[in-house]
Amino acid sequence: MVLGRERELEVLARFVGDMATGPSAALLEGSAGIGKTTLWLEAIAMAEHAGLVVLSTRASESEARWSYAGLGDLLTGSVVAFPELPEPQRRALETTLLRGGTPTASPDQRAVSLAVLAVIRRLAEERAAVVLALDDVQWLDASTARVLSFVLRRLTTEPVAVIATLRIGSGAPGDPLNLDRAMPALVRIAVGPMPEDPLGRLLRARTDTELPHPVVTRLHAASHGNPLFALEIARAVARTGSRADPGAPLPVPEDLQQLLSARLATLPPEANDVLLTAAAASQPTTDLVLAASPSAAEARAGLAAAEVAAVIERADGRRSTASRRDPPAPRCCSGCQR
Numbered sequence: 001m002v003l004g005r006e007r008e009l010e011v012l013a014r015f016v017g018d019m020a021t022g023p024s025a026a027l028l029e030g031s032a033g034i035g036k037t038t039l040w041l042e043a044i045a046m047a048e049h050a051g052l053v054v055l056s057t058r059a060s061e062s063e064a065r066w067s068y069a070g071l072g073d074l075l076t077g078s079v080v081a082f083p084e085l086p087e088p089q090r091r092a093l094e095t096t097l098l099r100g101g102t103p104t105a106s107p108d109q110r111a112v113s114l115a116v117l118a119v120i121r122r123l124a125e126e127r128a129a130v131v132l133a134l135d136d137v138q139w140l141d142a143s144t145a146r147v148l149s150f151v152l153r154r155l156t157t158e159p160v161a162v163i164a165t166l167r168i169g170s171g172a173p174g175d176p177l178n179l180d181r182a183m184p185a186l187v188r189i190a191v192g193p194m195p196e197d198p199l200g201r202l203l204r205a206r207t208d209t210e211l212p213h214p215v216v217t218r219l220h221a222a223s224h225g226n227p228l229f230a231l232e233i234a235r236a237v238a239r240t241g242s243r244a245d246p247g248a249p250l251p252v253p254e255d256l257q258q259l260l261s262a263r264l265a266t267l268p269p270e271a272n273d274v275l276l277t278a279a280a281a282s283q284p285t286t287d288l289v290l291a292a293s294p295s296a297a298e299a300r301a302g303l304a305a306a307e308v309a310a311v312i313e314r315a316d317g318r319r320s321t322a323s324r325r326d327p328p329a330p331r332c333c334s335g336c337q338r
Contacts, residue, residue, distance in 0.1 A: 004198030008039050008189055015161075015187055016046045019129040023155040025162035025183040027137075027175070030191030033228030036165040039191060040135055043163045047131045053123055056133035059140045068096045068112075070144035074132065075119065082115075083122045089115035109143070113150035120151055121158055129159035137164040138173045145176035152182040193225020202227055203234050222250050264311065271302035271311075278312060 002009060008028075015026045026043070028036045047054050057073035075097060085093065092111035123130045132148070134140060140148075152162070162183065166175055180186050194202070200216035203209075211219075211234070223230035233250055264275075277292045278284040286303065293299035306312045 002038055002042055003202050004194045005035065005039060005191075008191060009042060011187065011189055012039065012043045012163075013046060015163075016043060016050060016052075019047070019052065019131065019161040020159045022157050022185070023152070023160050023183055024185040024187070025164065025179045026187045026189060027179055028163075028165045028189045028191055029168050030165075031169045031226065032167055032172075033226050034191050035194065035227055036167070036191050037135055039189070040133065040163060040165050044131070044133050047129075047133075047161075047163075050128070052129045052131055053127045054131045054133055056135070057140075057144075058135040059137065061139045064139045064141050066141050067106075067143045068147075069141045070134070071112075071116070071147055072097055074144075075116070083118055085115050085118060089118070093119075109146060110150075113147045116147050117151045117154055120160060124158040124160050127159075129161060132160065132162045134162065134164040134177075137166050137175055137177065140176050142176070149177050149182055152177065152179075155183075194227050194230075195225070196220045199225065199227060199230055203230060206231055207234050207238060209234070209238060218250060267311065268302070268305050270298045271306045274299050274302040275306055275311065 012026065015024065018024065028039055030036050044054050044056065055074040055077070057070040059070055063069045082090070082093070088108070089111045092107040093115040095107040096112050120130060120132075152160075162177075162179060164175075164177075164179065196216060199220050200211065200213070203216060203219065204211055219230045219233055222233060237250065267275075273293060274289050277289050281288055289303065290296050290299050303312070
């Protein structure tokens with residue numbers, strides 16, 4: 001259950017219900033850690049429950065310089081079948097997705113764009129709607145952004161929808177797709193501070209601590225209603241043994257990264273390598289982490305320690321890291337999902 005976001009969920013439910021009517025986009029906007037990814041995941045679940053095709057990618061700043069990183073994520077999966085494409089388009093797309101032999105030259109971007117447009121249109125013909133789900137769209141690599149911009153601007157009546165999250169503030173770049181111009185229908189959803197009562201329930205559930213109402217009030221004020229920030233402050237309070245008494249200052253650094261780093265510093269050495277492997281993988285799984293480790297026993301111990309510390313979580317066999325995404329719903333860890 002997602003707490004304190006009833007209005008946003010209602011808007012997303014209406015948006016998903018109207019996807020089959022034609023090209024549209026929903027843009028979840030807010031600061032880092034405010035809860036955009038949680039709502040993005042809920043919207044994906046709604047679309048999948050409705051039987052729609054969802055192609056997703058979760059961009060990151062560290063991968064923003066990689067060519068076609070996002071496109072590779074979007075077109076990976078058994079649901080994507082390439083139609084009969086003209087030879088130049090097929091060859092360019094296969095080269096882009098690293099499915100052909102060793103490329104001798106960079107693929108022609110127009111050929112790639114035309115091929116992706118054909119793939120999306122074919123999927124839209126076969127299904128009720130196609131959803132392009134883009135998390136942290138501001139970090140989408142330039143090559144993928146150019147291809148998607150080409151595709152979106154050429155949609156007319158096709159049931160293709162975009163659900164994207166966009167970080168605002170902190171010097172983050174803007175929307176590289178210019179969705180307000182590319183899509184005929186755009187719903188902007190401002191994700192603001194979480195109200196105090198649901199934030200208190202979230203903190204109690206995630207920290208397994210019976211926080212008094214005055215403490216929740218202080219945490220809400222100190223974090224400005226940002227759930228990730230509030231959770232990290234609450235955990236820092238627990239680590240230091242402070243009861244957050246009215247006269248005691250809260251451990252609020254200028255940068256949230258200081259709190260996250262402090263939590264990571266408490267982990268045992270065997271957790272470092274497995275966390276690095278998980279963070280470096282676009283789709284981290286337990287099997288992948290174990291295979292990349294020289295010692296499966298140490299890797300399992302490291303994963304267990306990180307899971308107990310709520311730095312990672314297990315979800316359908318995959319591991320999510322707690323340093324790069326918005327906080328998910330109470331069933332998940334407090335950190336940024338990977």
